[in-house]
Amino acid sequence: MVEDWKSYEPLIIPDIPNLHRIEVYEEHDGYRAFRRILDNPEEWSRTNVTNEVKAANIRGRGGAGFNAGLKWSFMPQPDERPRYLACNGDESEPGTFKDRNIFEFNPHLFIEGALIAAYAMSVDVIYVYIRGEYIDWVRIFEKAVEEAYEKGYLGEDILGTGIDIEMYTTYGAGAYICGEETGMLESLEGKRGYPRIKPPFPAQKGLWGNPTTINNIETLANVPLVINNGADWYQSIGAEDHNGPVLYGISGHVNKPGVYEYPAGMPVEDLIYDVAGGIRGNKELKALIPGGTSTPVLRADQLEGVSMDSNSLRDAGSMMGTAGMVVLDEDTDMVDLLWRITHFFHHESCGQCTPCREGTGWLEKVLLKIKNGEGEIKDLDLLLDMTTQMEGRTICALADAAAWPVRHTINRFRDEFEERCKKSVHAVA
Amino acid sequence: MTEQELAFTQDELDEIERIKAKFPTNKAATLRVLWVAQEKYGHVKPEVQNLVADTLDLPRSHVHGVASFYTQYYKEETGTYVLDVCTCLSCQVCGGYDILHHLEDELGIKAGETTEDGMFTIQEVECLGACGYAPMLQVTNGVYANNLTKEKVDKLIENL
Ligand SMILES: NC(=O)C1=CN([C@@H]2O[C@H](COP(=O)(O)OP(=O)(O)OC[C@H]3O[C@@H](n4cnc5c(N)ncnc54)[C@H](O)[C@@H]3O)[C@@H](O)[C@H]2O)C=CC1
Ligand SMILES: Cc1cc2nc3c(=O)[nH]c(=O)nc-3n(C[C@H](O)[C@H](O)[C@H](O)COP(=O)(O)O)c2cc1C
Ligand code: SF4
Ligand code: FES
Numbered sequence: 001m002v003e004d005w006k007s008y009e010p011l012i013i014p015d016i017p018n019l020h021r022i023e024v025y026e027e028h029d030g031y032r033a034f035r036r037i038l039d040n041p042e043e044w045s046r047t048n049v050t051n052e053v054k055a056a057n058i059r060g061r062g063g064a065g066f067n068a069g070l071k072w073s074f075m076p077q078p079d080e081r082p083r084y085l086a087c088n089g090d091e092s093e094p095g096t097f098k099d100r101n102i103f104e105f106n107p108h109l110f111i112e113g114a115l116i117a118a119y120a121m122s123v124d125v126i127y128v129y130i131r132g133e134y135i136d137w138v139r140i141f142e143k144a145v146e147e148a149y150e151k152g153y154l155g156e157d158i159l160g161t162g163i164d165i166e167m168y169t170t171y172g173a174g175a176y177i178c179g180e181e182t183g184m185l186e187s188l189e190g191k192r193g194y195p196r197i198k199p200p201f202p203a204q205k206g207l208w209g210n211p212t213t214i215n216n217i218e219t220l221a222n223v224p225l226v227i228n229n230g231a232d233w234y235q236s237i238g239a240e241d242h243n244g245p246v247l248y249g250i251s252g253h254v255n256k257p258g259v260y261e262y263p264a265g266m267p268v269e270d271l272i273y274d275v276a277g278g279i280r281g282n283k284e285l286k287a288l289i290p291g292g293t294s295t296p297v298l299r300a301d302q303l304e305g306v307s308m309d310s311n312s313l314r315d316a317g318s319m320m321g322t323a324g325m326v327v328l329d330e331d332t333d334m335v336d337l338l339w340r341i342t343h344f345f346h347h348e349s350c351g352q353c354t355p356c357r358e359g360t361g362w363l364e365k366v367l368l369k370i371k372n373g374e375g376e377i378k379d380l381d382l383l384l385d386m387t388t389q390m391e392g393r394t395i396c397a398l399a400d401a402a403a404w405p406v407r408h409t410i411n412r413f414r415d416e417f418e419e420r421c422k423k424s425v426h427a428v429a
Numbered sequence: 430m431t432e433q434e435l436a437f438t439q440d441e442l443d444e445i446e447r448i449k450a451k452f453p454t455n456k457a458a459t460l461r462v463l464w465v466a467q468e469k470y471g472h473v474k475p476e477v478q479n480l481v482a483d484t485l486d487l488p489r490s491h492v493h494g495v496a497s498f499y500t501q502y503y504k505e506e507t508g509t510y511v512l513d514v515c516t517c518l519s520c521q522v523c524g525g526y527d528i529l530h531h532l533e534d535e536l537g538i539k540a541g542e543t544t545e546d547g548m549f550t551i552q553e554v555e556c557l558g559a560c561g562y563a564p565m566l567q568v569t570n571g572v573y574a575n576n577l578t579k580e581k582v583d584k585l586i587e588n589l
Binding site for chain 1: 451452453454455456457458459460461463464491494495498499500501502516517518519521522523555556557558559560561562563567570571572573
């Protein structure tokens with residue numbers, strides 16, 4: 001757990017005016033990591049860059065926490081095929097609103113990170129896929145890309161090295177499932193965002209069948225920090241086995257919601273009470289959803305001593321996810337909340353897999369019944385049973401993501417759900 | 430407008446060429462060209478989808494499939510302003526439904542409907558990635574209106 005966080009200086013979104021402009025970024029050592037690599041290609045061979053990033057243990061900030069450098073190492077040896085890096089800026093997990101801050105306040109840090117990744121994996125083309133609703137941020141980001149082209153960091157013969165890397169920005173049109181990495185690849189290919197069966201993983205068969213790596217925007221923004229300061233330094237920030245800076249998006253019933261950058265492993269209570277200013281109206285904390293809708297809700301009494309890193313959250317009974325923390329006060333109606341969550345997943349299921357398409361629909365239907373006071377206690381067990389039938393049986397993790405909140409919310413707030421159910425005939429008699 | 434009258438201007442065709450140049454296939458440009466069409470016509474009804482398909486030399490069925498999959502494309506005509514009210518997780522717990530119901534009352538329509546004068550359409554939508562500024566809404570796939578109160582909503586409608 002991190003204790004000395006009060007002295008922490010933000011690295012991903014530092015407080016520097018106009019950092020989104022390339023001159024300002026360069027004045028603050030911007031593109032230094034990338035230049036260093038290009039200037040010392042022996043010290044910084046493609047393999048060495050990958051190994052350094054792997055050693056740093058940048059856990060994927062898109063939610064699954066996979067080591068970024070390790071993922072890069074899955075790319076096959078270059079052959080005649082084009083190679084791609086697809087950057088995931090779809091950001092649609094309810095409670096998650098952090099990547100847009102990078103587009104807005106420090107886009108060049110991300111571009112530099114993507115360039116280093118592209119160099120390490122011998123990538124020819126970088127696609128940046130942003131959710132369509134973020135059109136204003138797309139425009140902001142496109143300006144940054146233009147600047148990077150003008151300065152010679154992108155395009156042909158980058159800084160006179162003979163290396164060519166293109167970066168193309170594109171955007172979606174409203175579909176949560178396009179954040180799932182293979183759904184995003186389908187969308188980039190101009191199709192419906194139907195996730196693909198894995199394996200083959202995208203490194204083997206990605207965009208148009210070619211080697212492709214997918215990383216989240218925030219993940220890539222961490223890469224220049226590692227090259228500038230080394231893997232050991234990066235490892236020393238945050239918690240054991242979950243390190244580096246994290247953008248915590250805090251929403252719900254707090255006085256000061258927003259995106260805050262602190263090390264991984266922050267004490268949950270410090271984030272809620274110090275960073276985000278405590279609960280609105282001086283109410284009691286009831287529960288926390290730590291990392292976006294799909295991560296299991298934790299009751300206030302489960303949060304003592306818990307920190308925001310994968311080990312601590314796993315022990316507490318949840319997951320880090322996207323670090324999009326939704327804080328819930330004592331007045332929160334957990335039945336209404338869970339119904340709305342299942343409505344979301346039902347709406348967003350792409351419909352390819354029967355357990356997901358039908359399962360999410362039934363979850364919503366039964367929960368609506370309970371919400372309206374027409375459910376019975378046995379419906380709760382039916383719901384729990386359905387979750388086990390959905391989990392692990394589908395093409396992508398959306399079905400799991402829909403099942404987990406149902407199971408854990410019912411188990412952790414069973415009284416509240418039972419109270420909402422009709423008393424059975426037997427109980428009355 | 431009849432189907433024969435639909436056409437992209439030269440500027441739009443140039444824009445479409447620039448989009449196509451980003452990708453190795455025409456198909457990959459589908460989403461972006463649907464956006465170009467929606468900006469021009471305000472919707473992508475079936476005849477507009479056909480224009481997109483013909484311009485990109487793609488099967489019309491492909492473009493219909495894509496247009497129907499993504500929620501931001503308007504498959505029917507909408508009001509001049511589309512108010513997308515988020516009622517998802519963080520907005521729900523911060524009063525998103527109050528905002529939605531207030532709008533419905535003020536405009537005399539339900540979510541999914543358009544006012545008689547054709548000015549406003551209300552839609553209830555999923556998380557828009559602005560959870561820290563809840564409750565919020567988005568105006569016609571563009572501007573975000575954050576930290577809403579009923580008063581702020583009234584002012585917003587007045588000023589549109
Ligand atoms: N940022 C957001 O808005 C959202 C994030 N999520 C998060 O997404 C997570 C699930 O994502 P998934 O991609 O399904 O997780 P995953 O665990 O299947 O994969 C994580 C990454 O590691 C790679 N990978 C895993 N095993 C591999 C292997 N054996 N070989 C090669 N590559 C491998 C995958 O290709 C992927 O890039 C959830 O935990 C959730 O928190 C979910 C919804 C929205
Ligand atoms: C249903 C679903 C939606 C997802 N949405 C996103 C998303 O919006 N943004 C994101 O970065 N990752 C999302 N992911 C995770 C991606 O599949 C993938 O793990 C991630 O982009 C890889 O990048 P990272 O390793 O750098 O985190 C989603 C996963 C699932 C199952
Ligand atoms: S699990 Fe659900 S969202 Fe994922 S591919 Fe299957 S039907 Fe689609
Ligand atoms: S829940 Fe409304 S913007 Fe995220």
